[in-house]
Amino acid sequence: MAHSHKHEKPVETGPKSRLISLVAQFDDPHALVVACDRAREAGYKQFDAYSPFPVHGIDDAIGIRRTRLPFFVLAVALGACVFALFLQYYVNATDESPIFPGYKFFISGKPLFSLPANIPVTFEIIVLSSAFATFFGMWILNGLPRLANPLQRIPMFRRATNDKFFLVLEAKDDKFSENRSRQQLEEWGATAIEECHEDLTDQKIPAGLRRAGILLLFALLLPPALIYRVSGMTYRQPRLHVVPDMDWQDRYNPQTRGPNIGTPERPRPLFADGRAMRKPVPGTIARGDLTENDEYFRGYKTGTAPSESQSGPYAAIQDGMAAPETPPEPEWVDVFPEDITVDADFVKRGKQRFEIYCVACHGYDGNGEGLVNQRAVSLAATGDAAWTAAKSLHDPAVKSQPVGRIFDTISNGRATMGPYKDQIPVKDRWAIAAYVKALQKTGIKSPADLANDQGTATPAGN
Template identity: 40%
Template sequence: MSKTHPSHDAPQGKRLGLLAQFAGPEELVAAAEKATDAGYQRVEAFSPFPVLGIDEALKNPRTILPYVVLMLGLSGMCIALLMQCYMNGMEFPGAPWGLSGYDFLISGKPSFSIPAFIPVTFEVIILLSAFGAFFGMILLNGLPKLSNPLFRSERFAAATDDGFFLFVEASDPKFAEAETEAFLSSLGGSGIEGIDEPVTGHAVPGFLYLVGAAVATLALLPPMYLWATSGTTSTVPRISFFKDMENQPKVKPQTTFALFKDGRGMRVAVPGTVARGGLKDDAKLYFGYEPEDGFVGGPRRIEAMLASYSVQPVADGPDADGADSATPPAADQPKEENWVTEFPVKVTKELMERGQQRFNIHCAVCHGLDGGGMGLVTKRALELEQGTWTQPTSVHAESVVEQPVGKLFNTISNGVRKMPGYKEHIAVEDRWAIVLYLRAIQRSQLATADDLPKDKLIELSNLN
């Protein structure tokens, strides 16, 4: 048995185990199998590449890593749910030390709501599971380790090249120096070698610990100083490392700003501001009526509105409302004869189909698919007999049939009496499409014999 430790002749510590080299992978697997069969439990194999069957031969117990990951994942779930419950879900009035959570009401939704908590919960589960897998693997493998005692065997360097080794640990209950050595050589092991715990005798000098502690403490001082001074009420300007980041030349909306006469940082839009795409310069198309003098869409309309608002110069006092070019001022409601009677969009089959589809989505709930006024909502409301429901007007009523298209358009846009307006939901083109479809279903109820094609008429008269 060779006991050469050529790297140094320092005194050796406790015996850690016996290392034996084998000729090839098959020999290694066979030896490992025999060793574990013989009752050795703490046997480790080393090879330059993964050897098929070695895991089974070594009879290594399964790793507990999956359970570690599972436990951390479950903890992640609990932490995330509790955290969100505390932050969004529940208030505990009278909780000590201000430890009450916060009952966060958003759009009347339940504040403790599992569906809303799922994304965060999922993320935390993944985070902790990944930590568990990563750090668990490292710790279970006994890492990090600066050096492995096996590296001091010169032969062992071949383990990354062409050497196949079996190492029986001295902590194995069956380990007995002489017998184990004999057993390993009976398995065909060569160069059997005892591996000892290294005893270097070179301890870190004590004063270095002191120096290290002092440096670490001193290193904490600058950040602590910055932290302490960043929130002080001192009149001396605070210290900042990144001056242009902490003090950016910008206007904060809720603070004063000396540039303007009224001292406000937040400005209302300049009167007459038109949002991009908000220039409604075709009154017929956007409002459904022929403009009168003094009231037009587009720039002239805005001028007229500004005049009627008598806007004050900004610096002298509160500003007038921002002009909303979408809603005509109430005084500007058109006269009856100004309603548009012709469609301002091109009437096509596609428009009609679009109109039908939009009507069935937006209007049929109340007015019914035939426009007669018995939509599902209406039926249900009548069933409930609450007495507060206004029955939708039938679109076949004479008062509606007689209306010019512009007026119908206006009803859809701004509503009428009890019916709400739908201009926020339905685009301009689609509103015209619905008007077109309204015209079609009105026609369907008022059709006369003249509306039928000739051949159909003949067919009908033959029936009688």
């Protein structure tokens, strides 16, 4: 077994290897503390103590200072705060950059950059980066990652986990000089002293490992390179289908030809008449789809809706004539539909819904002074937003509208006002229409109206 000798090759401590520290062994914890005190008093700064168990007073003896980690984390957190605010400002409030323009979205006239709205993101980014700074800062301050410590190669040092105590003087200390330091250690009561040399043997990564690493690096580059390569390509065949069953499922539209459960040569349809689906039982109505009643669901008299060719954006083009000034309208109902009883509770409900859905723009009194409208108008004045002022519901043109028309405005919107059909149930829309009518009956166009109103009783002394 001539080869076995190879593995027992002694650690190289030839003239090439540099002395990095002197390791002194002590027999009891007290001797270690005293020696550390002496070393600190002698002006050494770069030294450390090792013991099998925590030794009382050793921190002070070595002169360990408080960690600088908190300052490191604070600096990173402040940086993250600035970064997060900048990021949000850049993304939300700028679109001038030619390379990565931001998204300058105006939403309900809200400001593009507002500190309160940016706090959550800023907070999260600060927490995340502080956590990373703490974790990796601790590594950096501790000199990690370190795969091997040369101290571990000194046989005597192994007893540091058992029954001996060690003081290690680093050669990089300004006060260090090999002979004098060794003398001092002896004076301070060391029972054995060993030199710790730089490890010259395993400095290099084995060639095989290095090659594997380079290969892995190239392998990691492959996916992004592939994605980049195929991203601009066009294909005749469909792309990769991971779950073909879901991408190509058998699916039949109603009233189309049904599946063939026979063979191509001897076809046999699933249903005798060849259709994909049975006809519904006569008189069947789909759930929630019974909206036949035009008066209740659409606010106009049954059968008065303009036909497709009369309305819609292409009507005029199709007929080869100029577009009409005002598109044809159905005949709006001017009394509430049968299904609705207008009483105090109903109007109250309408008021409550109005205050949820309409006040933001039209204001509590309906004169169009809602907060959203005010803000949007002021932005529009400086050219920062496009906005059509909300109409006053006391406008004679609105006041004269039949209730069916108000219902239609709420349902489908009007010009720049959006539709509320999907948010507000039918009955509530009628309730709001009733409340709008009630508001209009008050005839108050502005608070000034009240002051000028000579016809009604004025409080005494006014």
